[in-house]
Amino acid sequence: MQLALNEKRLLLELNKIGSASPEKLAQVLDRPAESVIQYGGLLSQKGLAVVERNVSSRLILTDEGSHYYSEGLPERQLYESFSESSSIADLNKHPHAKIGLGWMKRLGWVRIEDGSVIKIGSAEKSPIELGLSSPDSATPEVRKELLKRGLAEEEESVLYLISITDEGKKFAASGLTLVEETGTLTSDQISSGAWRDLTLRRYDITKKPRPVWPGKIHPYQRLINEMRRILLDMGFTELYGSVVQGAFWNFDALFQPQDHPAREMQDTFHLKERSELPGGWEKVRDIHEHGGDTSSCGWGGKWDPEKAKATVLRTHTTSLSIQHLATHPNPPEKAFCIGRVYRRETIDPTHLPEFEQLEGIVMDEDVSFRHLLGYLKEFYGRMGFSNVRFRPAYFPYTEPSVEPEVWIDGLGWVELGGAGIFREEVTAPWGITSPVLAWGLGVSRVAMLRMGLSDLRELYQSDIDWVRRTPVMDGGDY
Ligand SMILES: N[C@@H](Cc1ccccc1)C(=O)O
Structure with missing residues (x-):
């Protein structure tokens, strides 16, 4: 089996640690994480490794959400804007009157009597307010509410995990030599004859090349x-x-x-x-x-x-x-x-x-x-x-x-x-x-x-x- 130098390096590293993220392997191999994923792909084609791709989504605050996280939600701002009670007419002057009042009622912070809004209790932090501080760990109901109010949104992230297979372990143990391989020869290397001492990267002639589209006249x-x-x-x-x-x-x-x-x-x-x-x-x-x-x-x-x-x-x-x-x-x-x-x-x-x-x-x-x-x-x-x-x-x-x-x-x-x-x-x-x-x-x-x-x-x-x-x-x- 032919392995390129970087594939060998990855395989030997995996042989030590079993499995790791491309980001971590990138540090050890001193190659970009995207390249590590590619090497992993090449190893997996040969049955020596497995590349798992996991898509996960995370809830993060929207701009609006983080604004309200620092300033307080409309209902909180409205609640803070008056002491024990206020007339509805006065409250309506507040910029957040419209959504704020509905939410204050829903949360049981206030009751309405004869055109006045009267505070009850101590208006403890609502689940949504708590959810704003760590949206991703909120309960499903709170997550739903945060999404609905446009305070949070899903962020998708793709995580890779590269692991060695049993066959990979066997192959790694069979004594791999790490030699620097040359992919492209320079004209100096050719004219000086230095190419004789280089280890040239081999072509895998079983792989399909990328299609090459020649220029052609429109049909x-x-x-x-x-x-x-x-x-x-x-x-x-x-x-x-x-x-x-x-x-x-x-x-x-x-x-x-x-x-x-x-x-x-x-x-x-x-x-x-x-x-x-x-x-x-x-x-x-x-x-x-x-x-x-x-x-x-x-x-x-x-x-x-x-x-x-x-x-x-x-x-x-x-x-x-x-x-x-x-x-x-x-x-x-x-x-x-x-x-x-x-x-x-x-x-x-x-x-x-x-x-x-x-x-x-x-x-x-x-x-x-x-x-x-x-x-x-x-x-x-x-x-x-x-x-x-x-x-x-x-x-x-x-x-x-x-x-x-x-x-x-x-x-x-x-x-x-x-x-x-x-x-x-x-x-x-x-x-x-x-x-x-x-x-x-x-x-x-x-x-x-x-x-x-x-x-x-x-x-x-x-x-x-x-x-x-x-x-x-x-x-x-x-
Ligand atoms: N000019 C005709 C075609 C035509 C050309 C010459 C002789 C007779 C007919 C067309 O446009 O359809």
């Missing part, structure tokens, strides 16, 4: 990085943009009518700032009012440039896609963006006012609806969702429009976002003539599904233990 960020990797692998380039967007890009350029409910205060975070309209905005106005040069007849009515100059926290990343297209109108173009979007949602397990979207666009001369479904299937397949289907949907800026869904065992079909081919009303103002496939997918939904969470909020909590416990997904160094 949600890791999933986002994984999505980014997949899209980069599929040949997309990444787009970035501000979370603050003009209503023009967030809504108008996407052919959302100016009276569309999604633009209202209750759905969108509006900001005070105003934005400039980009060159060519008149074409968007014409599209809204009568369809411009296209075959569309628009929404009709008047399009108000002032409304388009409002700024909002982007409600979808589609606002970045259309901006990118406006400045890159010629095919081919394959771009994506993963970014935070904002909507005025009431917070619940599946809704937050901030969440992430994964947006993608593919523009080329002859891409079609089938390509769109193919891209989405491929993306989800690479994310590990092999069963994907599409349901018809509606968005003001795409035609046709679909909602991709993935099959999750135990949950069924789960909707994961929207997709479609940009309408002519969206592409024409920027001179775009090729079809544009577009999608906006929920990222946090995918994260919930992948991590088995039932509450979206768990993704954003700063719970380091959760982060530690969440396994690194799908390898890779991202």
Whole structure:
């Protein structure tokens, strides 16, 4: 059996005295009591000692209690404030009249007659008064009363007792040599060769080490990085943009009518700032009012440039896609963006006012609806969702429009976002003539599904233990 030097010292000491408190042993061994408890723990794992832990509670005076201990309890102070008798009215002027009078009566120090308080007997010290001088040795009734009156409180203390076992005695008698052991070698000891003469502390390789938590990327960020990797692998380039967007890009350029409910205060975070309209905005106005040069007849009515100059926290990343297209109108173009979007949602397990979207666009001369479904299937397949289907949907800026869904065992079909081919009303103002496939997918939904969470909020909590416990997904160094 391997014992460290301090364990041996403790064992030999216990062999002399049988058992002792860590505080006492601390003096003999010249080590802190906490360390002695640790050595005792190590000895007890080997069956050589026993560490008993006793929690005891003691009654001690509260600040109020010690104040009354020196000044006298309210009833005593009140009692001392008058001689044989006093009118109740006079007594009521005393600061302790309220509790004092009740207690004087209860203790039989006074009686009340015709509005006067009259002393009886000699008002001997009450059990509570006696209890104040040594609360811990008071009778159970007095203890209860002291606690109830807030004069005393329980103080818990933990006492340890370390004792040697029979096996410990045998081991101690088997001749232990006390040699100073070296735990950490200094560079001097190594270079001078002095280490050869030292007794090195041995490792106990049967003990479990403490877990070491390596630094790692937040699970949600890791999933986002994984999505980014997949899209980069599929040949997309990444787009970035501000979370603050003009209503023009967030809504108008996407052919959302100016009276569309999604633009209202209750759905969108509006900001005070105003934005400039980009060159060519008149074409968007014409599209809204009568369809411009296209075959569309628009929404009709008047399009108000002032409304388009409002700024909002982007409600979808589609606002970045259309901006990118406006400045890159010629095919081919394959771009994506993963970014935070904002909507005025009431917070619940599946809704937050901030969440992430994964947006993608593919523009080329002859891409079609089938390509769109193919891209989405491929993306989800690479994310590990092999069963994907599409349901018809509606968005003001795409035609046709679909909602991709993935099959999750135990949950069924789960909707994961929207997709479609940009309408002519969206592409024409920027001179775009090729079809544009577009999608906006929920990222946090995918994260919930992948991590088995039932509450979206768990993704954003700063719970380091959760982060530690969440396994690194799908390898890779991202
Ligand atoms: N912007 C849509 C998703 C979408 C993007 C692109 C095309 C079609 C739909 C949303 O927020 O839900």
